Amino acid sequence: MATISTHPDCVPVVSYRFGKGATAIDKYLELDGYKSARKALELGPDGIIGEMKASNLRGRGGAGFPTGLKWSFVPKQAPRPKYVLVNGDESEPGTCKDRLIFEHDPHSVIEGVIIAGLAIQAKMGFIYLRGEYRYLLKIMEKAVEDAYAKGFLGKNIFGSGIDFDIVTQTGAGAYEVGEESALMESLEGKRGVPRIRPPFPAVVGLYGGPTIINNAETIATVPHIFRIGGAEYAKLGTERNGGTRLFCLSGHLQRPGVYELPMGYNLKRMIYEVGGGIRDGKKLKAVVPGGSSTPVLLPEEIDIGMDFDQVGKAGSMLGSGGVVVLDETVCIVEFALRTMKFYQHESCGWCIPCREGTDWLKKSLTRLHAGGAVDKDIDNIRYLAENMLGRTFCPLGDAAAMPTLGFVKKFRKEFEDHLEGRGCPYHKAREEETALV
């Protein structure tokens, strides 16, 4: 069982019911559960969207798009049924927060889906978990069953005359399905290959109907916004970055863990105070601030607030909230290689720049790490990555290129140290790497 970590600076909003037995519906009800859905029923679609806009909640999946605005794009009149889709395909390396939500507070996800459904007048919602989280499916299915039994789902929910159904399922192992259009393909029983946009999901989404698709943490936050009020929620964070979020601290920290902290919380403080600093008295070398696809930050760049705008200004991204901390013993080339191996493995092959780019980058970085590269290879790596940016249907190509560019730019010296047969100054290359040289 995974648990949330705590620190005096933590502000439990999404994690308010964690560890309190709220998987049981009666306990959830005792802890203000399903009151927000009733409130939303009174407010009606425009009222709900107004409250969401006031909360300044931005998508917790990585892109940080304002949630209220996203919901408002769904047309009122539509020729096909509308749907709400929860993206619980959490797969960005460094990220392990949605797991906690499903495990500790499954009803908050259900209630969030109901509210989103009321906002756009949908009749059906889907909760899609990643295949590796199979144990959570049981928890979610039980929660959905209990909600049906109480009349919160199904026909005439809360006696309002409105019908709403939820189906939960898992994927079967694919990072790319975490991308919104690939997820819809997967839910339609196909390979998770991304769709071209426009049209965007808000107009043509699942089964061709207008669809709200949100990250699990975003949806789980919705009932809390109605519990404490949109404006109050917004005040917890910074300007245009409302509320709190679950930050996943991993890597060489004394106290790695998932902590709920206000948006805009200082990254340096997050590492040294909340995470307890670097383990074994080592020095900090670099921080990947928002999951493996976000460009690396140097120790002198971490005195920033962790919200979408401030991290963006620092040349990286807040992403999915996965803060990966590297100490001085890490070989950046090896780290870049491991990151690229992942993207090469996960590229679906639909777009050539991504399919070929990730493969060549993996090969180049492998050779470089094993000591078989020449000076020109470093620029080739940069050139390859630059030519992937913005040239693919989905952001997987960008996700592979952006961190690579960051590593080359900020740690060029370390790349050069590997050249001309010298090999890795930190570690012996793995067997399968030297075989390639």
Added chain:
Amino acid sequence: MSTQSGQPGTIFSPALAARFDKLVTLYPVKRSALVPMLLYAQDEVGYLSDPVIAEVAQRIGITELDVRNVISYYSLLRTKPAGKYNVQVCTNISCMLRGGNEILEHCKKKLGIPNKGVTPDGLFSLEEVECIGACSWAPAAQVNYDFHENLTPEKIDGVLAGYKAANRGTGK
């Protein structure tokens, strides 16, 4: 071949066949049940054998080629048997930083099999996998669907021994 539950012809247990009958009714289109159906079938049969693929294709109303096309996309779906206990060690960045590679090497030695290998008795298989979502509790591994976190070589020894003992307990 009939695929109605309770009738001869289905290769699945009556419980699973009944589950599949319901699964195809949950979605606006039948095909949406495909990925969940394949996973449940794999859990019961062990892997997606030719008869499994044939029956799933028939239940959904698509060709076997369509089914295979989908299977090849998803990393959890397999068309060859794995060990009874499939040990999946994460070596992605957060795990790598805290010794994931060492855990993988240790498992290779301990089980005497390479990555993607199966032990001769069919009890264990080993796989190096991408991020499993246990980054803050790294290094981590999954055995079938169970998570094992904050691993050390000693700890994974205990985990493997536990599965071995559990298997003896089942009398197999």
